[in-house]
Amino acid sequence: MSKSQQNQFKRWPYYILAVVSCFTLAALVFVLTDHTSPKKAEAITEHRAPVHIASLPYEERLDAPMEEGVKRIDYAILRALQNTNVSTSGIKLVSIKQQKYGDEIFHFQQLHINSQYSAQELIKPIAAALVQWSDKATLTKLSDAVYRVALNDVETHLLKFTQNTKPVVPAKDAATLDIGGHLTIVIDDLGESISAAHSLAGLRYPVTFAIWPRASYPKEIAAIAKAASREVIIHQPMEPISADAKPGPGAVYVTMTPEEIRSTIRTNLKLVPGAVGLNNHMGSKFTQDRNAVRAVAQEAKKSGFFVLDSVTHAKSVFFDEAKRQGLVAFRRSVFIDNVKEVQNILHQLKKAERIALAKGTAIAIGHPYPATLLALQEWEKQRNKKVAVVTLSELLDF
Incomplete structure (x- = not known):
């Protein structure tokens, strides 16, 4: 064997090692590279998403399909009109009526759209928006204009x-000139954002601060509320139906004994200075359990608190049981920011106005989202002055 052949024979293991290394590297690249096809974007965005602060507990999805569906339709109509450049002054909520569907309450609405466009020009984008945002909604033509x-x-x-080719001038609502209503706005989930509290305190009408008792800054935010003469209530975490929704620290659960529930509530009531009532954070499961909410009501009664049922489930008995225990109790009328978009929130506020005018009183609940804070500031400029904004305590007088 020649010397050259001997050298080649000695080098063959290195050739094999190089080949194996190449195959290994190729396999590694394949594994680390995502070869799956891209996922399609969801047509419908998540509603009632959590506030994007890591320390906050998650919101649960409102267990009221009909109410959620109506609000999606609201959003679809408003978005379509907005995209077609219809002036907001030309979109008028003419009337609203409370309706029942199974165990749920929803609000039937009559809208008048006055613009430079014909009905036929506007219906097409509205129909397309309904398909995107509420695929179970149907659109029926009753006449050329209705x-x-x-x-x-x-x-x-x-x-x-x-259709009106002239500029749309907002008209006075003759139907409500001699009618008064009283509206309370409650902002939940306070306790983490000092800036949000200052923004709410700066509004020219009163809003009720619902503060998490075991948040980072309950005392500081209660002090901001007090300095601005804002009413404060405890935003009490309660057990939701979904195990994925976390109510956060200081929550009460149906598996607790009545004394454990009372002890938790007793502790929480001491953590927010100046609070005069409480409402539920989440609680779609807890508020359906009469024994559980009875324990909450009994402890609240000892402190002279009132109760606001946020109605996170259509079968909630929180309001009824609180009344049975002799407490002053209220029930939420409208959530204003299930869809966190300024125009939609303004529409929900107008809906709350209409309920107040029709029934005498209404309670709207929102959250310290940036869009909600902007909408509340904008609403001040255009709200119906025949609807007085009052605290929950003041609502008792009407």
Whole structure:
């Protein structure tokens, strides 16, 4: 064997090692590279998403499909009109009526859209938006100018269109000139953002601060509320139906004994200075349990608190049981920011106004989202002055 052949024979293990290394590197690259096809974007965005601060507990999805569906329809209509450059002054909520669907309460609405466009020009984008945001909604033509929207075959909206080439001037609502109403706005989930508290304190009308008792800054935010003469209540975490929704520290659960529930509530009531009532954070499971909410009501009664049922489930007995225990009790009318978009929040505030005018009183609940804070500031400029904004305590007088 020649010397050259001997050298090649000695080098063959290195050739094999190089080949194996190449195959190993190729396999590693394949594994680390995502070869799956891209996922399609969801057509419908998440509603009632959590506040984006790591220390905050998650919100649960409101267990009220009809109410959520109506608000999606609201959003679809408003978004379509906005994208078609219809002036907000030309979109008028003419009337609102409380309706029942199974165990749920929802609000039927009649809208008048007055713009430079014909009904036929506006219906196409509205229909497309309904498909995107509420695929169970149906749109029916009643006449050239009137259309009906239904959800689960139940009428939710009546749309009337008028075309006007002249600039739209907001008209006075003759139907409500001699009617008064009182509205309370409650902002939940306070306790983490000092800046949000200052923003709410700076509004020219009163809002009720609902503060998490075991948040980072309950005392500081209660002090901001007190300095601005804002009413404060405890935002009490309660057990939701979904195990994925975390109510946060200081929560009460149906598996607790009545004394454990009372002890937890007793501790929480001491953590927010100046509080005069409480409402539930989450609680879709807890508020359906009469024995559980009875224990909460009994402890609240000892401190002279009132109770606000946020109605996170259609079968909540929190309001009824609090009344049975002799407490002053209230029940939420509207959530204003299930969809966190300024125009939609303004529409929900107008809906709350209409309920107050029709029933005498209404309670709207929102959250310290940036869009909500902006909408509350904008609402001050355009709100119906025939609706007085009052605290929950003041609502007792009407």
